[in-house]
Amino acid sequence: MPHSVTPETASADEHPAIKPEQSTQDVAMDDAPSLGEAEDSAKVNLEELFDDDDSDGEFASSAPVKSEEEASQPAATFKISDKSQYSDPDVMRAFYQRLFPFRYFFQWLNHSAVPSTDFAHREFAFTLSNDVLQRYQSFPTADLLRKRCIADTPPRIDIGPIYSTNPRDRKTVRKASAFRPVSRELVFDIDMDAYDDIRTCCTGANICQKCWAFITMSIKVVDVALREDFGFKHVLWVYSGRRGAHAWVCDKRAREMDDSKRRAVYGYLEVLKGGDQGGKKVNVWRPLHPHLERSLNILKEHFQTTILAEQDPWAGENAAHLLNLIPDTKLREALQKKWDSSPGRPSASKWADIDSVAKSGALSKSSKELLEAKQDIVLEYTYPRLDADVGKKLNHLLKSPFVVHPATGRICVPIDPRNAEDFDPLSVPKVTELLVEIDTWKEEDVEKKIQDWEKTSLKPYIDYFRVFVAGLLKEEKEKEKGGVKRERGDNGEAMEF
Numbered sequence: 001m002p003h004s005v006t007p008e009t010a011s012a013d014e015h016p017a018i019k020p021e022q023s024t025q026d027v028a029m030d031d032a033p034s035l036g037e038a039e040d041s042a043k044v045n046l047e048e049l050f051d052d053d054d055s056d057g058e059f060a061s062s063a064p065v066k067s068e069e070e071a072s073q074p075a076a077t078f079k080i081s082d083k084s085q086y087s088d089p090d091v092m093r094a095f096y097q098r099l100f101p102f103r104y105f106f107q108w109l110n111h112s113a114v115p116s117t118d119f120a121h122r123e124f125a126f127t128l129s130n131d132v133l134q135r136y137q138s139f140p141t142a143d144l145l146r147k148r149c150i151a152d153t154p155p156r157i158d159i160g161p162i163y164s165t166n167p168r169d170r171k172t173v174r175k176a177s178a179f180r181p182v183s184r185e186l187v188f189d190i191d192m193d194a195y196d197d198i199r200t201c202c203t204g205a206n207i208c209q210k211c212w213a214f215i216t217m218s219i220k221v222v223d224v225a226l227r228e229d230f231g232f233k234h235v236l237w238v239y240s241g242r243r244g245a246h247a248w249v250c251d252k253r254a255r256e257m258d259d260s261k262r263r264a265v266y267g268y269l270e271v272l273k274g275g276d277q278g279g280k281k282v283n284v285w286r287p288l289h290p291h292l293e294r295s296l297n298i299l300k301e302h303f304q305t306t307i308l309a310e311q312d313p314w315a316g317e318n319a320a321h322l323l324n325l326i327p328d329t330k331l332r333e334a335l336q337k338k339w340d341s342s343p344g345r346p347s348a349s350k351w352a353d354i355d356s357v358a359k360s361g362a363l364s365k366s367s368k369e370l371l372e373a374k375q376d377i378v379l380e381y382t383y384p385r386l387d388a389d390v391g392k393k394l395n396h397l398l399k400s401p402f403v404v405h406p407a408t409g410r411i412c413v414p415i416d417p418r419n420a421e422d423f424d425p426l427s428v429p430k431v432t433e434l435l436v437e438i439d440t441w442k443e444e445d446v447e448k449k450i451q452d453w454e455k456t457s458l459k460p461y462i463d464y465f466r467v468f469v470a471g472l473l474k475e476e477k478e479k480e481k482g483g484v485k486r487e488r489g490d491n492g493e494a495m496e497f
Contacts, residue, residue: 086409092153098452101462106142108469111476123160123167136167155406158397181394186254190218191244194385200311207243213306216420218384221295223417234472237415241405263392271383282376299382307381308348334362404431413461429457
């Protein structure tokens, strides 16, 4: 339930819209492989640890980085086919050589065009093809990260915090307290498995456009809260590559939050609690907090379409849970009798029955109490279900944007929150498809040389990311200049205190 957190209001950044091709086919997705023995650490359980050059000069890194034209050439040619495994070393090597946007990735995490400790002291964790997890990897430049990725071909990269010292030197510090996380993005993880008790269209690792609507609803509710209630501007939403989405709040104020402030933000957004044994999950104060009022306005249309029409969660015997959420005993008994006589009645009709039966006289409590109960039901079936363990602590790892999901082959691409409903996870390109697109590209189609990723369906996603990063760097530079000015008097001389 929301609690008091001082907000600042800010408008969203402008980004080019992402419009991938649409697909409606269901896809079965296997889980990623588990991890083996880690370098510099004992055996690690991934599910517990994780949750789930550019030719233009805009914000160019001063570090020596190969041009994308040079970097995009594979060391050896090989044939991509339908039988190619997504995590094959040859596939991953070609991906890192030709498609991964290292320059923009560096700028995003470095918060500047000039190399700094924001990038050099950042932890990266590599999951190698033999399932070994390598933690506390760090790189001073984008070029060194790129070379390492090409050499090791990690199927998965996770991003950790910025540390007080270089993560590689952690064993050389004299005091353990000298090596500590100092900043990282405020992150959120929304995974489809949190909705398994209410989605009816798919099970396990399967997804379709119907159940993806749960992720869409979550993005819309969380994004507006982060921007309007907390004043954050730079919120990057990223598809997890399989059945979820991650949010990276990149504002400096968010990055500098300690664990207690991060817990406070999660507490503000948390609504669903308990109810694991089929009980009531929503218990909120009345009158509703403005955040919940706004959320209900966003979610009520989705409740009618996604929940009642598409998921039909109360068909047959499943109506028992709906009855348990109605506090009026007399009304419950009347509804039970009506639905027993019509076992095939769809969920939309059962929802309408609540009001019609109540108006017929089968209501012992007030209409206000019934309205509040119905609001709680809407929230239970539509409100975001966040994985709180991911973002409450600075030192948690989260999967990097633009990596390849080893089970699906899909790229972890950005999602434009302004057009969240247009995003189709089943149309996100796969790594093997992208490499084929490069090989089938005809150079005569353009007048000038272009980078390999520009020849593929990954282009709109990298374009979006490029503009997002440019906006972040612009604000970082403006704040840096503003800070210098505030430390000086009107005459330009340093102020004395």
